[in-house]
Amino acid sequence: MDRTIDFWFDFSSPYSYIASEWIGALAARHGRRVSWHAILLGVTFQAAELKSPVSHPLKREYSLRDFPRSARYEGLPYRMPPVFPIPTQNAARVFWWLHDTRGAEAAEAWAHAGLRAVFTRGVVLSEAPALRALAAEQGLDADACERVWNDPRWKARLKRANDEAIAAGVFGAPFFVVDGEPFWGNDRRPQIERWLASGPF
Amino acid sequence: MDRTIDFWFDFSSPYSYIASEWIGALAARHGRRVSWHAILLGVTFQAAELKSPVSHPLKREYSLRDFPRSARYEGLPYRMPPVFPIPTQNAARVFWWLHDTRGAEAAEAWAHAGLRAVFTRGVVLSEAPALRALAAEQGLDADACERVWNDPRWKARLKRANDEAIAAGVFGAPFFVVDGEPFWGNDRRPQIERWLASGPF
Numbered sequence A, B: 001m002d003r004t005i006d007f008w009f010d011f012s013s014p015y016s017y018i019a020s021e022w023i024g025a026l027a028a029r030h031g032r033r034v035s036w037h038a039i040l041l042g043v044t045f046q047a048a049e050l051k052s053p054v055s056h057p058l059k060r061e062y063s064l065r066d067f068p069r070s071a072r073y074e075g076l077p078y079r080m081p082p083v084f085p086i087p088t089q090n091a092a093r094v095f096w097w098l099h100d101t102r103g104a105e106a107a108e109a110w111a112h113a114g115l116r117a118v119f120t121r122g123v124v125l126s127e128a129p130a131l132r133a134l135a136a137e138q139g140l141d142a143d144a145c146e147r148v149w150n151d152p153r154w155k156a157r158l159k160r161a162n163d164e165a166i167a168a169g170v171f172g173a174p175f176f177v178v179d180g181e182p183f184w185g186n187d188r189r190p191q192i193e194r195w196l197a198s199g200p201f
Helices: A014-029 A041-047 A059-073 A089-101 A104-121 A128-137 A142-149 A152-167 A186-198 B014-029 B041-047 B059-073 B089-102 B104-121 B128-137 B142-149 B152-167 B186-198
Strands: A005-009 A034-038 A175-178 A181-184 B005-009 B034-038 B175-178 B181-184
Touching (some): A005 A014, A014 A104, A034 A089, A034 A152, A089 A128, A186 B186, B005 B014, B014 B059, B014 B186, B034 B089, B034 B152, B089 B142, B181 B186
Parallel strands (some): A005 A034
Antiparallel strands (some): B005 B175
């Protein structure tokens, strides 16, 4: 059986940021590896006929309160980005380029850097100069990264990741599949923990 | 400060059923009382421009898997009702009639009976004979209950409860307010537990 945990995230998803900070350690405690998948939440929302929580009256106010509270609950720093949500296709294309050319670890490091930049430093990753600066900070060639995010090959790669997510039933982020079992949301952490500790329930 | 925990639920909400089984004991452990509010989720959905999770492609399949799993996680019996979701205004009107004429405890007992009937025995509470039978089982006068749910006075009482819920920011169920802080969803249990144990975080 495949013991890898699949983890889908979007660089502009607060709950993905929070989950990205615990999934690695949790998986390691149970001898599991994590396969990270950068996707565009907007594409999965469209497939499921959903919208961002902040697009809904009442739910918007709640969500803006719950994002930082859920981060505090996990003991994580959190700062609401000045622009939210943002289109994240460029950051995601760089993720898949790193994944396919340098390996999963390089991609995961970029994911952490991007999510932390957005949700602890208010970096607006949708703006090219900000994304170039982040790339440089991470020791990447900013020009190469910009070529990547404009390259039809890496655009197609991200599209494939989105299509695969939808085929796997993903309609939001963070989304996890453990032993074929789907878990949606940062708040499914307790159920994932029980599953990993003692199997299906 | 008002130490009462407000708890909004709908008789056709799986996650409300699950939360209804733990909120009382949790509150009691922390010296709190619970104020139960029967509402129509459809009305709050409309206010927030939301739909039932089972109305969405992809999310529907996930939700039908997550409802029973979330019940099992809490160690609760669960059976998916044969008709879902169902209109629950009649059961909710009986709730408010009991609340206003016999007190909060009688209303809470009715809430438990209704939620358990729907989610452990597959009782379709939207059908008058089923609701009458449940009332009789609970020692209530079925004719009186049927008069209540057809009475403009109790229709107005439920409408007021829905309006008050929306005014309080409620857009889904279960929904809780503790010390002025809103928590949405059965999965906010860990945050509510921390709040009750050690205060705001």
